[in-house]
Amino acid sequence: MQSQLKNLSLLKLEMQPSNIALLSIDVPDNAVNWLPEHFFRELNDVLEYLKTDLPSGLVITSAKKQCFIQGFDLDCFQNKTADELKQYSAFAQQVLTSLANLTIPTLSAINGNCFGVGLEIALACDYRFVSDKQSLNLALPQVLSGILPFAGGTQRLAQCIGLRNATPLLLSGRKISHNEALKLGLVDKIVPVPRLLALSYQWIKQRQNNVPPLKKNPLSLTIKKLENSHYLRHKYLERAETKIWLKEFGHYPAIKKIIDVLKETDFDIALQQEQNAFVELFQTEESQVLIKLKRTQRAMRLQYRHISNKVQDVKHVSILGSGYMGAGIAYLTANAQIPVRIKDIQPIEIQKALHTCYALMRDAVANKEMAYGEMIQRMNLISGGERLVSMQQTDFIMEAVYENLALKQQILQESERFYSEKAIFATNTSTCHIQDIASVARHPERVIGFHYLSPLTKRKIVEIIPHKTTSDQVIATAVHFAIQQGRIPMLVSDTEGFFVNRVLIPYLLEAIECVVDGEAIEFIDRSLQEFGFQIGPLSMIDDMGLDMIVKSNFAMVSELGERFRLPKNISLLVQNERKGRKNKRGFYLYDSNGERSQEDKSIYHVMEVIPRNDLESEEIVRRCLLRMINEACWCLQDNVISSTDEGDVASVFAMAFPEFRGGIYAYIDKIGAKEIVKQLRKHTELYGSRFEPCDWLLERA
Structure with a gap:
């Protein structure tokens, strides 16, 4: 059979007993299946071949032991025009529609992580069996790369598990376990690893004998029908959009596009909207920086693979x-x-x-x-x-x-x-x-x-x-x-503060300086969150523990200089046992479960300051960011890290820096050294020597 399907490098088609076809996915020279550009062409060839001589059923699985499909290699799209991107999305949708329209039972035997296009393929099958591996997860995480599923995933997920279940998964990209997937109806069975294929064949064989399909929950079917109501669908999605906007401040255009596509109830029209949205999103700055961050994360995990033996x-x-x-x-x-x-x-x-x-x-x-x-x-x-x-x-x-x-x-x-x-x-x-x-x-x-x-x-x-x-x-x-x-x-190099703390601490200290200058705690945090930080700086101090910052400060001042000197009123907070979440008293108050409740207004009395709120939100953001940016440049000057790309990843996942801005160094490149030095000099005049620009910045300005 393989000889009749020429030029298959990713797929292997074999006939099993009872005339069941097994299609195995195996990307060569890769520990996991990252699908390349020509995958859909090969899958289309296989499906066209099967139509000429239909088997009694089709099982799709992965030849990799630990993974079904990890995702799609987006790098292949970098040099494509808008028309080429749209054509590719349309072709991928067409191929999966052909899979969904096969007149034989189809089943995805998922033996490991199933992400992105992998889950889109599984959703085009009639049934999905997953192995009982504890580490197995499923997700459509494209939103985390600033795009949306481009092969019909937005529609098929909603059709499979209902709009209310599908929307939060599409908007968050959250990974779910096989147990949660089973409860949602995303998968039909969890089976032991050794018996995954055997039970898949058995199920296909039962379907040949007209055994009734797996039972669906009649209540969930009723809910899905209600969700197809134009009025109810729009009402729910509008509420979801408002809720997300309040949290993300409109910084992630992919979220808006996904909601718009989900509002369409006609499947074919929605697929066209998905194509258009994918093209538009892929060409945005947000998408490009997010894709680069994901690429760097993978590279960081592959470090020292050359001696992995x-x-x-x-x-x-x-x-x-x-x-x-x-x-x-x-x-x-x-x-x-x-x-x-x-x-x-x-x-x-x-x-x-x-x-x-x-x-x-x-x-x-x-x-x-x-x-x-x-x-x-x-x-x-x-x-x-x-x-x-x-x-x-x-x-x-x-x-x-x-x-x-x-x-x-x-x-x-x-x-x-x-x-x-x-x-x-x-x-x-x-x-x-x-x-x-x-x-x-x-x-x-x-x-x-x-x-x-x-x-x-x-x-x-x-x-x-x-x-x-x-x-x-x-x-x-x-x-x-x-x-x-x-x-x-x-x-990172063996220097004081390493990288994360060295860049993060000046940013946090400047937020405290803003409190000392009379700015309100919640206003400071809100300002930085509106800029895109996942959490405000004063909330972050409470999470870390102010006592930990104070303990490490002496060594940082000793080795790195006066710019790390603590704000003058911080000793009053230490004496007042303001350890944050650890003892439920910090800049905020915490309940018995350690959940943040509200700003602790008594802290102004402890710090001997009166809130005046003289600064605009943008001025607070600029003060805190400039301290962070300057120290990130100091780290390059002192060879603390070897890669600015890795520094971007660390700033996002360790410092809560806005992911959609690409990380601290991507942001520095966008603003430019000349403007940064200008602002640092201005702030040096206003607030003192802690804002003096480092030599690395001065040389580039």
């Missing part, structure tokens, strides 16, 4: 220290399905750490990020105790005690005496130099720095800091471990 999965982790950060690292490690043991000299602290892990997992269950059974399984991977154990099993040691160089050095020496000399020692620090910690090691080449960011579950970046003699293999394993934990690894 020397890197193995981390099999057992020992965490030394049971504070909030140690507990958070244990949680991430258990989520990666790696056994982890927390060691601390205080039994009560270990109990707190285990409770923190449980609370984080319980929240994940409540947010539908994992099933209850998965939570129990992952909690069973976490243990704790007062003694060093697991001598032979541990291959990765994570030190997570408080910021004290002598203590970290002591723990490193104890670990080298107890654990295998092949084990990697990673130190989680935000203020100590890795070179100083490693200076007492017998095997300094096996020591590396990790900097997880707080709140750990929300900030995806982890900074990985090798020192001068850290081996390449250790660096590669550290990068791989971060990926196992679901983090985005970023290599």
Whole structure:
């Protein structure tokens, strides 16, 4: 059969017993299926062939063991004209319509992550079976790249699970588990991994014998019919648009376009609108910067792949220290399905750490990020105790005690005496130099720095800091471990503050300076959110803990200069125990569940300031942004990072910088060094030397 279908490089068609056709997707030289431009041409050839000699059924699956389809390679569209983009979208829609119109039962056997075009293909099939892999997720995440599904996905998702279920998934790009997908009706069955294909064939064979199809919920069918009412559809989508606009401030044009396409009830007209919207969105600046961010994320996860044959999965982790950060690292490690043991000299602290892990997992269950059974399984991977154990099993040691160089050095020496000399020692620090910690090691080449960011579950970046003699293999394993934990690894130099804190702290301190100058807390946060930040700077301080910023400040001022000096009234906040979410008192008040409730107006009295609100929103944004921009340029001057593209990703996923603006360095390029220097000099006259531009900016201006 393969010989009759020439030039198939991505697809393999085989006949199974009972005249069932199996179509396997396998992108060569790739660990996962990123579909290239010619995929739809090959799929069309296969479908045309099947029409000439119809089998009794068709099963589509992936030849990759860990993935169904990861997505579509958007780079192939970069040099296409608007007409070419529209033609491609129309052709992709036509191919999937041909798949949907086959007169035989069709089934997608989904054996791993199913994203983007992959889910559009699955939606064009009659049925969808998924394996019971815990890590399997499904999503239409195109909105995160500033576009929308271009092969009919907007319409088929709404047809499959109803408008009310489809809209939030399309507008957020959120990944859902196989369990949630089953509840929504997006998939028809969850089956054991080894039996996925066998049960798929069995189902097709039953359909040959006129066995009734899987039962659909009559209530959901009624709701879908009501949603096709022009009036009700428009009312619901208008409310959704208002809600999204208030949250996103109209910064994401893809959201508006998706809603407009969903308003159309005629399937063929909606497909044409989808084509037009895809072309228009792909050519926007927002889409181009978002696509570049996604491309850089993938590249960061592929670092050191050239020596991946020397890197193995981390099999057992020992965490030394049971504070909030140690507990958070244990949680991430258990989520990666790696056994982890927390060691601390205080039994009560270990109990707190285990409770923190449980609370984080319980929240994940409540947010539908994992099933209850998965939570129990992952909690069973976490243990704790007062003694060093697991001598032979541990291959990765994570030190997570408080910021004290002598203590970290002591723990490193104890670990080298107890654990295998092949084990990697990673130190989680935000203020100590890795070179100083490693200076007492017998095997300094096996020591590396990790900097997880707080709140750990929300900030995806982890900074990985090798020192001068850290081996390449250790660096590669550290990068791989971060990926196992679901983090985005970023290599940075062993300098004070590393990258994220060094750029972020001046921005946060300037927000406090605005409070000192009489600006209202909520107004400051709102101003930066309207610019596009996911969270306001004062809210972010509450999440991090003001005490942590103050503790690290002395070293930053000592090494980086007076521009890191704390605002004059900040000591009053520290004395007043304003630790934010940790003790439910910061710039905002927090309820018993730790949820932010309202601005704490008593803070003005504590800081001895009177809110006057003299500044416009744009002036507050400019002050805070200029501090961040200037320090980002300092980091380039001091060679803290090697890639501005990676700096853009870190600014978005660690500093909440507006994603649609492409990141901090993309924004710097857009504004231009000349204008930035002009504004910095103006602000130096107004507010002092902390705004003086760095040499790197001056040279480019």
